[in-house]
Amino acid sequence: MALTPPLQPMLAEARPTLPRDSALPGGLAFEQKPDGYRAILFAGRDRAVLQSRNGSDLGPAFPEIGAAARVLPPLVLDGELVVAAEGHLDFGELQRRSRYRGATARNAARTASAHLIVFDVLDTADGPLLDQPYQARRALLEGLFADGILGPPFALCPATTDRTTASDWLDPAWGAVGIEGVVVKGLAQTYQPGRRGWLKVRARASAEAVVGSVTGRVTAPSTLLLGRYDSDGRLRFVARTAPLSRTASREVGARLYWGDEMHPWQGRRFSAGWGSKETIDHRPVVPDVVVEFTGDTAVDAGRWRHPVRYLRVRDDVSPEQLPLVDG
Structure with missing residues (x-):
């Protein structure tokens, strides 16, 4: 694996409305933005590091993610760490869980399990993918789920190239279940750590x-x-x-x-x-x-x-x- 922690995630710049196709290279893809913690997972049979946006290790607080990561082939995944409760994403419970360690964290993993909603794959055993266009990385990510390599507690982030569908995701009804808005990415964009190259529109x-x-x-x-x-x-x-x-x-x-x-x-x-x-x-x-x-x-x-x-x-x-x- 070429990529090692800490790795700066690629970021998004806030916009008031959904942009047009010319805003980013290659046309636009729209992804749901869940209400959680940004996290990069370094997975593999010999390691499991769950890195926060600022570079700290979230692994001790979320042992169920680490356990699932250790049975995966070598992968670096980018996503949003969430906790669901009573039909919505519960940010307050996620905050509480982030403070737990040891037996308390293990007990919480059973009663308020976390999931990683994955929206990008950055590295595999075949080499890093940062220079690959988003469209190619997305296809590889979808294949990991379709082939059963990735499954619970990992979930595939919903994405579309249809602007009408993306507009529907900005409805406050989606906000009530924990979808904060939409992240917009260029189909031809490479992954640029630390750069605000994507766009974000909040509901x-x-x-x-x-x-x-x-x-x-x-x-x-x-x-x-x-x-x-x-x-x-x-x-x-x-x-x-x-x-x-x-x-x-x-x-x-x-x-x-x-x-x-x-x-x-x-x-x-x-x-x-x-x-x-x-x-x-x-x-x-x-x-x-x-x-x-x-x-x-x-x-x-x-x-x-x-x-x-x-x-x-x-x-x-x-x-x-x-x-x-x-x-």
Whole structure:
């Protein structure tokens, strides 16, 4: 095997809509983007390394993947590590499992098994495939599944060259089961480690929440911290917007008032982003302004994982009319 860990994965650049055929070499292929961890598997009878996107070894946390990898012929596979539960991909359970080791990890492998959804093959016993076009690598990958060489816990990532099918995958209904969107690849593209040569389009849907706090000035906020109430009447943080336009900032700021010392978010610390230890300098406001926003389908226990985009104020909706958040 020519390829050894760590290997930088090829990456995707975000786009708001599906591109046209001329965007990438050789025409376009569209793949589903599952909600999981990017992982490269170095498999073979003498090794099993499950490498994360940043180069760390996920193997100790997911021993069932390693066990299956050790009975494979020499292969390097690129894919998305997922955990499924109750008919959808459960990112929260995947996060919990990533922290387990030893007997705890082995027990979790039996009760909440992981799968690797494979979308590329990068190396075989015959040599590396990085310089081969995507179309050739995909055909080889499909053959590995068709011939029974790859099977559970490995799954073939759905792919199509039909733009209409890819558009259907952006429906929020797919998001509800854990498909974040679509990755677009050129049929003639080679695999270029570390380069953002693919394109990614996230599925998005609109929702409403109450403005609980802001960054910047209350009368002209930079971003909004959004909340919904839970069944106990607590205001729970659910999302943060991307920076507002000047028009949006004026529109929302004209309706906001400083929150007093009894505000539930006074003194509360919020993370600046998913996985970040940096906190936000924010200013609580009276939680009576409801706004509509669009966000992707990565939602964990009612909380949007990525920044959302402000659309408009909803004067016709009160905070009490919003869906409750629990979990």
